[in-house]
Amino acid sequence: MVVELIKLSKTSDQPLYLQLYNQLHEMIKNRQIPADYKLPPIRKLAKKLGINNVTVVNAYKLLESDGLVYSKIGSGTYVTDLENKELFEGNSVLEESSDFEEVKLINQGQIEIGENTINFASATPTPELFPVDDFKNALNEVLDRDKGFAFGYQESQGFYPLRESIATYLSVGTSKIEPEDIQIISGAQQGIDIIAKALLNYGDCLVVESPTYTGAIAAFRSRGAHIIEVPIEQDGIKLDILEDKIKKFRPKFIYCMPNFQNPTGYCYSYAKRKELLKLATKYEVLIVEDDYLTELDYGERELLPLKLLDTNDRVIYIKSFSKIFMPGLRLAFLSVPQELYEGVLAAKHISDISTPGLIQRAFDLYLRKGIWQKQISYMREVYKERYYKMLNAVRQYFPQDIEFIPPEGGLTFWFKLPEGILAQDLYEDCLEKDVLFIPGSVFYPTPRSSQHFRLSFAAIYPEYIEAGIRIITKSINKLLKGKKKNRTKSYTPLL
Ligand SMILES: Cc1ncc(COP(=O)(O)O)c(C=O)c1O
Incomplete structure (x- = not known):
């Protein structure tokens, strides 16, 4: 034929x-x-x-x-199968996903920040929050204790005492994680990349929440995989759609963030966590759980990682220390089902042989001495203050028809503009006034315009939060006015 x-x-x-x-x-x-x-x-x-x-x-x-x-x-x-034509089209070329030069940069993980920019874009702590003195002491202690051994190649799986202290820190009640299950990595981003290398071949399918973390989109794309989107709502991924997509595409895994999802800030309900694990067992699909922020909760609810609820060894757990500790140290870990040990270890070795031993040793001391817990409490207090500043400012200034659900924790808010206004337009207008945020379009694997935008308060001092929100409000009002004017024009009868 x-x-x-x-x-x-x-x-x-x-x-x-x-x-x-x-x-x-x-x-x-x-x-x-x-x-x-x-x-x-x-x-x-x-x-x-x-x-x-x-x-x-x-x-x-x-x-x-x-x-x-x-x-x-x-x-x-x-x-x-091109039924999901647009789904697959967006997967190959990163640069195509936006017309705006700056948005392209954000897509590539870069943001240009001027001296006076009010930066609602980056979700990274400001430098004065880093525990410099504590870490200096830990480094000195390691150097006095281990001398040159701290500078050798570390075993690829990671410094054993650190794996032990992470296992102790992570085990809750009867849910135990063993040091043998743990793979130290150089940041959660490397973890995502390693999982992609270990599990994905060209043309394989995987599921992501829609919207999702841009760094994961880039890693999965780099493997030539088909990224299947399943919408996320306030209590987690939409399970009925997920089940349909699993049946149809037989994905290699489901990549998700059950706590303070990036960018929406949503948290899965306990029932959805259990259901998701059930589905994973029923269809023998793996779950990649990206836990980059669980510690930063400002509410009452206990937010257990899926990993601790997983009785059937379905969950690959990626834990970052960047948002609480120091992102520049590039330290995180993976806990993987036994069947994946070898593939993951090989992928880590190919990537960078091992995560620097000096950093691992210092972080081990940091955990054993309980300084980590102290740092978490400190960061939670600092961010809680910024969170409420933001929440109050938004409630006071933003027009009523901007939709959002206050998150229970984390570093970001996710807003929806009224019908007819695109986040890209707001972004451009705010950029001229030196206020930066991330338009929603970058969080989708397929190019699209979006009414959503993400504001982070991680890298912004409390005194600038209100000023920034007021500037964004002015821009929103300007766009709303323009919209009304256009509407009047287009509905004027031709008489
Ligand atoms: C959801 C998510 N996962 C992973 C990362 C990367 O973390 P790391 O600094 O540990 O590589 C980020 C960074 O912002 C993130 O938002």
Whole structure:
């Protein structure tokens, strides 16, 4: 069927493999070739068209890099199911996801900040909050104790005493985590990347909450994986949609943030945590739990990580220390189901051999001496103050029709603008007034405009919070006015 439709010209300026690629590309996009259709084997197609095998190989490779076909080893090349066309289109090219230069930078994890910028964009602590003296003491103690050993290569899984102290810190009641389960990593971002390397092959599917953390989107994209979005609501991921997508796409894993989800700040209900684990067991799918912030809760609810509720070894737990400790130290850990030990260890070794031993040793002392707990309490107090400053300012100044749900903790608020106003427009207007935040569009794997935006209070001194909110309010009101004017114009009768 396909062969009859292809017309190649040997006299054309365009190379044959490009002609073949372009025609197949057209047919797949127009659904002339259905999903999961097996393309003709390379040799057979080459023979029928009177061209070299290599020509067909090159055309198929290009289609594969577009995500339009996928290959099964030993079986052949198949057409991707494009029912979720836009879903897959957004997965290949990071730069395409926004027209705005600055938003592109945010997409790449970079934000340009001027001297006087009020920065609601970064969710990173300000430097004066870092426990510099405590850490200096811990470093000195390690150097006096371990001398040059602190500077050797550390074992790839991590300094054993640190794994022991993390296991003790993490085990609650009967939920025990063993030092053998723990893999030290250089930041949670590396953890996400390692999991992607260990579990994902080109064309594999995985599920993310929608919206989700941009760093995870980038890591999964870099593996050429198909990112399937499932909406998140106030009490967690939408389970009915999740189950449908699991059945349809058979994802390798579900990446989620049950506590203070980035960017929404939502927390899963206890019932949803249990249901999610049930689904993971039923369909034998793994869960990647990114716990970057559980300690920063300002409410009453106990927020147990999924890992501690997981009785069937389904959860890969990634724990960052960046938001409470010091992000520049690049320290975090993974706890993985036994079946993944070897793959994860190999991926870590390939990435950077090991996380610096000196830092691991100092952090071990830090945990054993209980300074970590002290730091958590201190950070919680500091951030709680900023949180309430923000909440009060928003309640006082933002127009009523801006929707938001106050989070129970964390560092960010997630807002929805009224119909007809895009966060990108607000972003541009605020940028001119030196106020920076993140428009919602960057938190989705597929390019789209968004009415949502995220404001973080992590990197902003309390005295600037109100000033910043007032500036954003002015911009919102200006856009609302413009909207009303446009509406009047478009509905004026032509009489
Ligand atoms: C949800 C989430 N996961 C992981 C990370 C990366 O953390 P780390 O500094 O430990 O690499 C971040 C950073 O902001 C984050 O927001």
